[in-house]
Amino acid sequence: MPRSRRLFSAGARRELLLPYLLVAPALAVLLALSIYPLLYSIAVSLQQETASGIVWTLAHFKRLATDNFFLTAMAHTFVYAIAALTCEFVFGLALALLLNGQIRGRGVFRASLLVPMMLPTVVVGIVWRLLLNPNFGAINGTLKQLGVNTESLTWTASPRLAFLAVVAVDVWQWTPFVFLVLLAGLQAIPQEPYEAALIDGSSRWQTFRHVTLPLLKPAILIVLLLRTMDLLRVFDQIFILTEGGPGFATEMISLYIYRTAFRFFDFGYAAAMSFVLLALTNVVSVIYIKLLHREE
């Protein structure tokens, strides 16, 4: 066969292969560190060790429906996420609107607001555990000086106050993040629509409702999505602050999954729970995206 009849020359073939070669290392790493463990954990969630060896079964997923600890932890996680997200969004938006305008000391406010976000969550947990200590802590100490009876303010030992505390700590730490993203979103809005609204004689509320909010929607979507995913898998600050207690009052699904795998040595059941959490997180994300894109 004459050389010229070949479909590709040697050089052209090399060029065709090059992109694959360049992507190969990244692909290999992804396969080894992400895809393989994912497939493996699916297998683990469908296996059970019995006296006669490993069998394939749906037992772990069936157990989910009857496990009070799992159902309660899941409910706690969602209540926690909704409560924290609502507060963070409202406070974050309010702060962003406030500091978007021309007020004195804007720079100082902005900088100091970011401090909590810079702290590692483990440190936040430890700091708040000390602050909330019912007998030696700074919060009850201050209240006592102000003449408040702190006898019943046991914080991490009272089921309701403990839940309130874990929500408050997350709001304290992550409102700045919401604020930051929304502020960036606000500053990206051009002046023209506002000028047009002014000429049309719209009120401040109307301007906010019909100009600011729609134009801020991409930023809102991003920040809600990121915070929701973070809140649903919250671990460190609660693990340190309450360890899920008192009793089961602040137990979140991620803590229960951790315990099941690394304390109770039941990797199959832990994997099954993780997949349920993954699925629910995905559903929530899709809902967000649908809701916020609908009006466009």
Add this chain to the structure above:
Amino acid sequence: MRLRTLVIFAVLVLMVWAAGCAQKQSSTKQLTLALVEGVEGEALKQAALDYQKQTGVQINFAQFPYQNLFEKELIDLNARTAAYDLIMLDDPWFPRFAGNQFLAELTPLLIKRGKSEPDADFVEASVNVCRFPYHTGTLYALPYVGNSQLFFYRKDLFEKNGLKAPSTWDEVLAAAKTIQEKEKGANGGKMYGYVMRAAQGNAAVADFMPIFWAFGAEMFDSTGKPAVNSPEGIAALEFMLELGKVSPPGYASFNADEVSAHLLQDTAAMSINWPAWISAFSDPARSKVIGKIEFAVLPDGRKPGQAEIGNWLIAIPRYSQNAEAAMDFLLWATTAEQMKRSALRGNPPTRKSLFQDPELVAKFPAYPTQFRSLSTSRPRPRTPQWNEIENAFGIFLSKANSGELSPTEAMNQANAEIEKIIQRGR
């Protein structure tokens, strides 16, 4: 371009060669120890460094905080990576490790060395937790640190109020009420009669078990079914709540640190505690109650008082490549001579002779009491599923103490959960 490629290639070759050399060096005898952070692990580490000097066996350490040690060991043993040749373990973990066939049998290794049994000088209660099944089964570990619970109380306040040393739980409660009523704590603040840890999990269960047992309750009946909601069990929990009324607010989330802080800061008069805290009470930097605390054995109830045992054990993983060398070190580290050095650092021994050693008794006056407590101590129920049972039981104890559930409800729900865990079995 060419030159740079060549240089990189040369460097890579050198690195591989260097790694190969490092591998070769390691063919001399080497042992890797998994240790807990804190005084228990530190003592074994120092012993290992001495051993290295004497014998030339190279010893590596992997040291972890208590909270992480269990999972690190579990993951390694389960994956059979044989990363460790000796592991320190807390005795409640032992049934999981031994039950899953993760540990090497020690008897054959003892026989090779002309012995058939662990030294008779070890406290029986301590050797019993090294066997699986408990007491009668195969030997998989040796006891290194002989912790068991003690009852701490304020001798001065008892004397001042004409109270006799508490020997029953009823006396404890009565004394706690008297002291709380009549005494003031540090800086004129409140003095609480009692303090306990009732945070869910290990803490609540550890402080409850001595009361539970003293009331005549058992976690499992004679057929192995859970029985925590027996009348005795419920009565024990009701009594715990009575003690809670004379404990500082918030005790339902307390751990060891908070309990000891209350005793050290002169704001509580009694508690169950572990020997590791004894030394803190004579440390002027931490203690406002130097010389005022007495250490006693656990109070009686309907049955004689029994402490929970909490020994540190040392075992050899089944897949260790150096079991022989590991056994030599294990026997050496648990000799009376070496254990005395660990005891001088503050770890209670597991040998009878050392509890009577004059030098040690002079330094640690509570030794006779500790020995009585340890010899009569009881282990937590010996099942591989203990972590899971303890977690469930602790959640319901904590719920009762924080007022979420009545004692009867808490015990009924705990019993149902424990039954589920047992039935699932694994």
